[in-house]
Amino acid sequence: MALSSTATVVPLGKGERTAARIREIALDQFSRLGFERVTMAGIADAAGVSQATLHHHFGDKDQLWRAAMLGLANVIAEEERLLAAAQDAPAITQLRMAMRLFLQISWKHPALGRIVALEGMAGGERLAWLNEHLLGGRNRRLAALVRRAIADRELKPFPPEQVVVTLQAGAVGIINLRPLLQVNFGVDPDTPRGRTAHEELVLDGLFAGLLTDGTGVKKKLGTRRTRR
Amino acid sequence: MALSSTATVVPLGKGERTAARIREIALDQFSRLGFERVTMAGIADAAGVSQATLHHHFGDKDQLWRAAMLGLANVIAEEERLLAAAQDAPAITQLRMAMRLFLQISWKHPALGRIVALEGMAGGERLAWLNEHLLGGRNRRLAALVRRAIADRELKPFPPEQVVVTLQAGAVGIINLRPLLQVNFGVDPDTPRGRTAHEELVLDGLFAGLLTDGTGVKKKLGTRRTRR
DNA sequence: TGAAAAGCTGATCACAGAATCAGAAATTCT
DNA sequence: AGAATTTCTGATTCTGTGATCAGCTTTTCA
Numbered sequence: 001m002a003l004s005s006t007a008t009v010v011p012l013g014k015g016e017r018t019a020a021r022i023r024e025i026a027l028d029q030f031s032r033l034g035f036e037r038v039t040m041a042g043i044a045d046a047a048g049v050s051q052a053t054l055h056h057h058f059g060d061k062d063q064l065w066r067a068a069m070l071g072l073a074n075v076i077a078e079e080e081r082l083l084a085a086a087q088d089a090p091a092i093t094q095l096r097m098a099m100r101l102f103l104q105i106s107w108k109h110p111a112l113g114r115i116v117a118l119e120g121m122a123g124g125e126r127l128a129w130l131n132e133h134l135l136g137g138r139n140r141r142l143a144a145l146v147r148r149a150i151a152d153r154e155l156k157p158f159p160p161e162q163v164v165v166t167l168q169a170g171a172v173g174i175i176n177l178r179p180l181l182q183v184n185f186g187v188d189p190d191t192p193r194g195r196t197a198h199e200e201l202v203l204d205g206l207f208a209g210l211l212t213d214g215t216g217v218k219k220k221l222g223t224r225r226t227r228r
Numbered sequence: 229m230a231l232s233s234t235a236t237v238v239p240l241g242k243g244e245r246t247a248a249r250i251r252e253i254a255l256d257q258f259s260r261l262g263f264e265r266v267t268m269a270g271i272a273d274a275a276g277v278s279q280a281t282l283h284h285h286f287g288d289k290d291q292l293w294r295a296a297m298l299g300l301a302n303v304i305a306e307e308e309r310l311l312a313a314a315q316d317a318p319a320i321t322q323l324r325m326a327m328r329l330f331l332q333i334s335w336k337h338p339a340l341g342r343i344v345a346l347e348g349m350a351g352g353e354r355l356a357w358l359n360e361h362l363l364g365g366r367n368r369r370l371a372a373l374v375r376r377a378i379a380d381r382e383l384k385p386f387p388p389e390q391v392v393v394t395l396q397a398g399a400v401g402i403i404n405l406r407p408l409l410q411v412n413f414g415v416d417p418d419t420p421r422g423r424t425a426h427e428e429l430v431l432d433g434l435f436a437g438l439l440t441d442g443t444g445v446k447k448k449l450g451t452r453r454t455r456r
Numbered sequence: 457t458g459a460a461a462a463g464c465t466g467a468t469c470a471c472a473g474a475a476t477c478a479g480a481a482a483t484t485c486t
Numbered sequence: 487a488g489a490a491t492t493t494c495t496g497a498t499t500c501t502g503t504g505a506t507c508a509g510c511t512t513t514t515c516a
Binding site: 242246277278279280281284285 | 462463464465466467
Binding site: 033034036037114116117118120121122123124127128131156158159162163165166168169170172173176177179180182183197201202204205206 | 261262264265342344345346348349350351352355356359384386387390391393394396397398400401404405407408410411425429430432433434
């Protein structure tokens with residue numbers, strides 16, 4: 001039940017507090033199990049309220065889902081803010097930073113990656129909603145960065161939209177297929193060490209490629225950490 | 229309702245025919261919607277039989293799921309066979325071929341990638357089953373190839389298991405996040421042209437990296453097609 | 457050809473989960 | 487304090503879904 005820092009200073013009333021708690025729990029469950037496997041009773045239980053309370057605050061299950069998703073808006077805004085600080089850097093640097101940020105943020109807020117993967121695969125109305133309200137702007141901005149990086153001759157001239165989704169899909173896939181990693185190789189990526197190794201692998205793998213440059217020596221790239 | 233070529237020569241009886249049809253439809257629906265969103269009634273409807281028939285042939289929903297999944301065994305066997313033909317080639321070549329095969333096969337049998345993604349993300353009993361009965365051997369074989377390729381100094385020395393899952397996740401993610409691609413950029417990867425471009429992007433992107441080598445000229449790699 | 461087995465169905469049951477509602481309890485407002 | 491409003495609940499309804507079963511039809515086979 002660790003709650004995120006809601007930046008509001010207003011001392012929210014009782015109703016708003018339980019509503020917020022419900023939203024958090026709902027976000028967690030929705031992202032973990034997917035829409036269908038989540039039950040109103042389950043959320044109510046975890047939140048320590050009656051099922052009817054959920055309906056009182058949010059109407060129906062769909063509306064609760066949307067309310068919960070808006071909790072991710074903060075997360076994305078956080079990424080935007082950190083990225084905006086580097087807006088004068090070369091496009092390729094910003095791109096790399098964006099991917100690193102996404103991985104780090106996905107680590108801090110696992111719901112983000114899981115939701116993108118789950119709904120991105122399912123398609124349908126919920127994906128459309130997510131895109132309109134949460135992801136669309138970010139994706140368009142990334143595509144613009146890719147275009148600039150290609151113009152700068154820093155990226156190979158693949159179709160920019162596909163590059164964005166490739167980067168995104170790679171990251172999302174890797175974040176979410178952890179169970180596969182665990183089941184197959186007994187590796188636990190849920191440790192600080194494992195996580196860092198994973199990040200490096202993803203970033204270097206995607207950007208610089210897995211192949212050596214022929215000499216057997218891994219060329220060290222600019223992987224400097226984003227300052228916090 | 230285009231049915232795949234069941235290689236059996238025995239002129240299967242009526243019961244086996246409908247059972248096979250049910251399995252096919254079930255595989256399609258399970259991979260598309262995930263276990264929970266699939267209903268027995270839906271499958272029965274699509275197969276043109278009564279719901280009770282499903283239970284007659286397969287017992288319960290879980291058993292039907294497993295029966296349907298075994299349909300993928302052929303697909304994986306097909307990959308194995310094509311790959312075995314190149315077992316004397318360098319490990320890195322085999323790896324690249326394996327990835328290309330996986331992409332091509334996933335195109336021909338979309339259920340494979342979707343299932344791996346869906347269940348790989350969900351974890352749980354069904355993933356364990358899949359791993360034991362379908363994917364485990366393949367993954368271990370890929371890991372061995374990666375190890376050899378690293379020993380040959382062809383791949384950077386990342387942890388082999390993570391490399392496998394990275395490759396797999398990248399491919400799976402890209403195959404399955406098509407709706408995301410479509411929603412965001414209006415690109416339709418479901419065309420021969422789009423598909424090929426996609427394959428190249430994934431393979432070159434993952435293996436050689438998205439970055440140019442500094443000269444702005446894309447180094448052409450051995451992307452020769454597997455003969456059929 | 458006739459009996460046995462296999463294939464299949466409509467009807468029905470049991471149950472989980474979403475949604476509703478009247479009213480109790482708590483909070484806010486004047 | 488007392489009214490009004492908000493917050494919350496237990497009980498209930500309703501719908502969708504998995505599963506069962508008795509019996510009809512078709513196929514198999516001796």
